[in-house]
Amino acid sequence: MITSEIEVFLREDTGDFDVFHSLLPDEIIRARIIAKEDGILAGLEEAVRIFGYCGISPSRKRVDGDKITGGDVIIDIEGSSRAILQNERVALNILGRMSGIATLTRACxxxxxxxxxxxxxxxxxxxxxxxxxxxxxxxxxxxxxxxxxxxxxxxxxxxxxxxxxxxxxxxxxxxxxxxxxxxxxxxxxxxxxxxxxxxxxxxxxxxxxxxxxxxxxxxxxxxxxxxxxxxxxxxxxxxxxxxxxxxxxxxxxxxxxxxxxxxxxxxxxxxxxxx
CATH class of the missing domain: 3.20.20.70 (Aldolase class I)
Known part of the structure; x- marks a missing residue:
């Protein structure tokens, strides 16, 4: 994933100006991305790069192509609450879309x-x-x-x-x-x-x-x-x-x-x- 693609995806989601998150105090938080169902993991690299673009260094707990089950921790994250919450949906969308394709492909x-x-x-x-x-x-x-x-x-x-x-x-x-x-x-x-x-x-x-x-x-x-x-x-x-x-x-x-x-x-x- 190249920087220009990340910027397009994030701009689409945040719009011209994310008023709500900009007004909230910026805290340092810990969070994790968790799989809620079984499947084949895909999009992990892209999700990590999205957070990395905003200065966050996630810790990967699995690798793309892994067979995962509901409840598995995929990524641990620590950093700016504002950056994490602003990037959350784009990262989850890419994980969900790519993992869905990988899962159906593996079944076939x-x-x-x-x-x-x-x-x-x-x-x-x-x-x-x-x-x-x-x-x-x-x-x-x-x-x-x-x-x-x-x-x-x-x-x-x-x-x-x-x-x-x-x-x-x-x-x-x-x-x-x-x-x-x-x-x-x-x-x-x-x-x-x-x-x-x-x-x-x-x-x-x-x-x-x-x-x-x-x-x-x-x-x-x-x-x-x-x-x-x-x-x-x-x-x-x-x-x-x-x-x-x-x-x-x-x-x-x-x-x-x-x-x-x-x-x-x-x-x-x-x-x-x-x-």
Missing amino acids: VDMVKHTGARIACTRKTTPGFRRFEKKAVMLGGGDPHRFNLADAIMIKDNHIRIYGMDEAYKVAKDVSFVKKIEIEVENAGDAVRAAKLGADIIMFDNMDVRSIKDAVSVLDAEKLRDSVMLESSGGISTDNLVEYAETGVDVISLGMITHSARWLDFSLNVQVTCK
Whole structure:
């Protein structure tokens, strides 16, 4: 987390001038941040940096990626009451948001562990908060996928409708020899076509389990399966995740682990005022 991001987050919460806290006497206090439920910890580094920006040096009791239970102490803090209370909500929000994503990601990773399929996120992230959400996915054991459009080339359905698969691939291939090319398909025939063109990755987009199994079988029969990585995306939730993982794909990308993760609950409790 860089200083400019901290300043944006804090300014959003404090507004132009925090009248109430500015009028209260500034005491030296001890406080701690406590987990109120079980999950995977993420956002600890960011919370510590937020307090550090205001001259407070928290003591970390856990590390990002830890499995935590309700009641665990995450951070001990001592310092200015004004600074601690002004930064409390931003720190708790980041902890809650990132830990919620990490927790859901870990649950999905564990569900498909027996298949060898990798869980990845997507670009369905909160504007301005993408790198924190993708970091949380990684702390939960998931793959960040593309961070942005520059990381890899994905030929999607709209590209194919406008330009055709062959022409879109030709343009993509001319971009750079180091860029991986992924092609989105909706049926077995297009999967074979994409593999023969030379796609590095084929994404089965919004295809049902039976259709994906059929496509994998066709690629096997054509001796194309080992030349490409297979990804499934669209319409996948925890209810059907295992079924999709058992189709034989290498990666399952899930928008819901970032856009629908439930926040984990944390609280900051003042322990004592130091006179």
